[in-house]
Amino acid sequence: MDGSGASGTDTGKRPNEQLSSWFVRSGWSKGELARQVNRRARQMGAHHISTDTSRVRRWLDGEQPREPIPRILSELFSERFGTVVVIEDLGLRSGHQSPAVSGVDLPWAGTETVSLLSEFSRSDLMLARRGFLGTSLALAAGPALVEPMQRWLVPSPPGEGQQVPPAALRRASRLSKPELDLLESTTVMFRQWDAQCGGGLRRKAVVGQLHEVTDLLQEPQPQSTAQRLFRCAAELAELAGWMSYDVGLQPTAQKYFVLALHAAKEAGDKPLGSYILSSMSRQMIHLGRPDDALELVHLAQYGSRDCATARTQAMLYAMEARAYANMGQPSKCKRAVRMAEDTFADAALDGEPEPDWIRFFSEAELNGENAHSYRDLAYVAGRSPTYASLAEPVMRRAVELFGQEDEHQRSYALNLVGMATVHLLKREPEQSTQLAGQALKVAKRVRSERVNTRLRKTVDTAARDFGDVAEVAHFTDLLTSQLPETAEAV
Numbered sequence: 001m002d003g004s005g006a007s008g009t010d011t012g013k014r015p016n017e018q019l020s021s022w023f024v025r026s027g028w029s030k031g032e033l034a035r036q037v038n039r040r041a042r043q044m045g046a047h048h049i050s051t052d053t054s055r056v057r058r059w060l061d062g063e064q065p066r067e068p069i070p071r072i073l074s075e076l077f078s079e080r081f082g083t084v085v086v087i088e089d090l091g092l093r094s095g096h097q098s099p100a101v102s103g104v105d106l107p108w109a110g111t112e113t114v115s116l117l118s119e120f121s122r123s124d125l126m127l128a129r130r131g132f133l134g135t136s137l138a139l140a141a142g143p144a145l146v147e148p149m150q151r152w153l154v155p156s157p158p159g160e161g162q163q164v165p166p167a168a169l170r171r172a173s174r175l176s177k178p179e180l181d182l183l184e185s186t187t188v189m190f191r192q193w194d195a196q197c198g199g200g201l202r203r204k205a206v207v208g209q210l211h212e213v214t215d216l217l218q219e220p221q222p223q224s225t226a227q228r229l230f231r232c233a234a235e236l237a238e239l240a241g242w243m244s245y246d247v248g249l250q251p252t253a254q255k256y257f258v259l260a261l262h263a264a265k266e267a268g269d270k271p272l273g274s275y276i277l278s279s280m281s282r283q284m285i286h287l288g289r290p291d292d293a294l295e296l297v298h299l300a301q302y303g304s305r306d307c308a309t310a311r312t313q314a315m316l317y318a319m320e321a322r323a324y325a326n327m328g329q330p331s332k333c334k335r336a337v338r339m340a341e342d343t344f345a346d347a348a349l350d351g352e353p354e355p356d357w358i359r360f361f362s363e364a365e366l367n368g369e370n371a372h373s374y375r376d377l378a379y380v381a382g383r384s385p386t387y388a389s390l391a392e393p394v395m396r397r398a399v400e401l402f403g404q405e406d407e408h409q410r411s412y413a414l415n416l417v418g419m420a421t422v423h424l425l426k427r428e429p430e431q432s433t434q435l436a437g438q439a440l441k442v443a444k445r446v447r448s449e450r451v452n453t454r455l456r457k458t459v460d461t462a463a464r465d466f467g468d469v470a471e472v473a474h475f476t477d478l479l480t481s482q483l484p485e486t487a488e489a490v
Helices: 017-026 030-044 053-060 069-081 110-127 129-136 143-153 177-197 203-217 223-246 250-267 270-286 290-303 310-326 330-350 363-380 385-402 409-425 429-443 449-466 470-482
Strands: none
Touching: 017 053, 017 069, 030 053, 030 069, 069 250, 110 203, 110 223, 110 250, 143 250, 143 270, 143 290, 177 203, 177 223, 177 409, 203 223, 223 250, 223 270, 223 449, 250 270, 270 290, 270 310, 290 310, 310 330, 310 363, 330 363, 363 385, 363 409, 385 409, 409 429, 409 449, 429 449, 429 470, 449 470
16 A cells, blocks of 8 residues: 555545646646655655556546645645645645644743643654654745744733742752753754754754753743753754755744744743744745745844844845845845845954854855845846856855865855856856766765755756756766755664
8 A cells, every 4th residue: 555545535526626727837747746746755754655647647536645645745836836835725635733733823931832842842753753744734824924923022921931930949950050051062063963964864863852951841940041941942943943944844844943933032032033033034935935034034133133143133134135036126135135245244343252053154154145146036037147147256255165164065065056056047057067066976975955956956957958968968867866865864
């Protein structure tokens, strides 16, 4: 049994016109859709899924497939069309979702945040091997996502926050300062591993550490200890979300980001909250929702306007530029790029102490983000060579800087791919293929579905536009044989 059949007896079923409409517009054949479903299922660990053309035909005829097929189809069509396509849009039924693990409109209170973090991380570890949890979630977008996040700014009512039972105040903390220091340094180590090795290698270890921290938060703790633990939980949840995003588990990633923002509010750490919102913004850009991305960035900027360091502000300006680029607003994009550059220059002068989570935003990262903004503008403007020429020197500088160090290997690969796309925009397929070859060497060392997907899409574009170029044809065959199907480790 392949696990992709009907969820029940479908008597008197009618053709699924909604699914058929999306399918026809996608340009896929039934065989191609079946192959994509099988590949995504393998990435999630659903090795029992084995879909074929006859099964796809039955779905179009009205058969309701079992989970995780509806979620897989939702993600595949979302990526194909650059917008969120929910299960209901496809005329499919989703499985039952318990309130604790579905949705993003959650209570903004410490005890509930701890309980939800504990349940979600436990489910991810024990009930959802290799990403199955993501199949029980739906992506939120538009007002359904942005409006609940706006409550991050609302002060907690009196009597809420880190409430410490009197008994806890009369005894020493169960955790010593060295133990708390060790927890925080472990988070730093996980972040370094992610930058160097990609999200697939250590995601489960991060989720396990997060679950341990939530266990500590469920015990009585003095307020100062609880605050540090909430900050640690927020950083770990953000990192778990980032790693999930990196390996293609988009609904799971969004849920972790939302829970991280809740924990950051309990910690009273607005700059950290703004960083989490920026991660959510990146995900929305990836999912083709730049309007949502812009609203999340503006929320981050407003909420941390009085307390974020110059480096954090520069990062937020760079994300604002990415959103404007994808919205096709060049003047606003260029203004945000200039603000990012100017504010980053201020960061080099003021010498403010900064948290570890913003350390990634280096000169290389600044150049990479701004170059991608210009590159995105080129695509939105109909493959404009003008914007591609703006992107080229900035992207070249990013590649040069990332190539000089070993820690941020995923960013190095992403910018090599970015440079390859710039050369495609300039109709220079040979140079593009050369850079894609360098990116492939790095991609084989990191576990990042983001890198793999961008590399595949770039090579697909090259093959479509320049398939008669010998270098392109050769590299297309090489990529097929060498790029791994899945980014997440067993």
